[in-house]
Amino acid sequence: MRTKMILKFPKAVTNEPITYELIKKYDLRINILKADINFKLEGHLIFDVDGNSKDIAGALEYLENLGVEADLITSTINIDSNKCVSCGLCTSACAVKALHLNREDWSLNYTELKCVGCNLCISTCPTRAITNTVW
Ligand code: SF4
Ligand code: SF4
Structure with a gap:
């Protein structure tokens, strides 16, 4: 199973070796x-x-016991190239830089591997x- 995970953890656990534990204890890549x-x-x-799975x-249970908020990301976006006018507004909404304008032809590039499914770009698009x- 391949997915993306978003974690929010409080000050008390910022020094915990969380990713090390996820890799070592739960054999996650x-x-x-x-x-x-x-x-x-x-x-x-x-x-x-x-x-x-x-x-x-098991990893989600470990995180919950530590007090870490953990969510699996279960969506992706689609871009209709016929509607896109390459205005670039969506690129500024994307914190993980999954969207960027190609400087050669100003086309919009989307890197699905980076996308965390936050959907923030959707409402920025005027078209x-x-x-x-x-999923
Ligand atoms: S859904 Fe979020 S992460 Fe994905 S491209 Fe849009 S703004 Fe970026
Ligand atoms: S906001 Fe919409 S029209 Fe503008 S670049 Fe992004 S997808 Fe294209």
């Missing part, structure tokens, strides 16, 4: 897409994860070129 700590010292982590369920698919 993890590719970190975004990680940051805000001014309140709360952490956010978004990553691509590959593992069997039992191990992913309604972006829709989402829920």
